[in-house]
Amino acid sequence: NAGVTQTPKFRVLKTGQSMTLLCAQDMNHEYMYWYRQDPGMGLRLIHYSVGEGTTAKGEVPDGYNVSRLKKQNFLLGLESAAPSQTSVYFCASSYILDTEAFFGQGTRLTVV
């Protein structure tokens, strides 16, 4: 049971570089989410998707883009990384309303 898998687990970027974080789930979940976790701030929602081909902005979407071309994958892109995007990124998924959310193991991103 893989559940929710995030790739990569660690990454160091230079300011201005771009990268894509991949989230894959094998539970046939409709809803997928990207959060960031920062010390003293808790987890905050970046973007989410309620189904294949759909995306929507969360609480802190600036500087990020997402795509959900396949139901099982949710990609988070940073076009021009900034030090303020240094964080731990978590992907989550849930089946439908009223069901629990499952989280990946996180991606620790450092922008220097």
Place this chain on the structure above:
Amino acid sequence: KQEVTQIPAALSVPEGENLVLNCSFTDSAIYNLQWFRQDPGKGLTSLLLIQSSQREQTSGRLNASLDKSSGRSTLYIAASQPGDSATYLCAFDKGGGADGLTFGKGTHLIIQP
């Protein structure tokens, strides 16, 4: 903006004690409430989900309750063990899947052997 407060922020107790973690929210218009556990450097593990029509859930030594009218949820851990040491997070959603979960900042729990 809805806020979620978890008290205490940190707690250290000897093994074997029963303990209560608190979660309060400012708006009673929540739908589901979920408790998670996070180990250092790891992801979040779901512990209990209290769905919109429920008031409590139990799993093993864990019991979570929800009182929407007072804006409170509690997580009760019975007979604590060193393996329970982790950060415990509560989170709620407003239904429909939109806007995801709103999280508290967590309670860092240490169980002393």
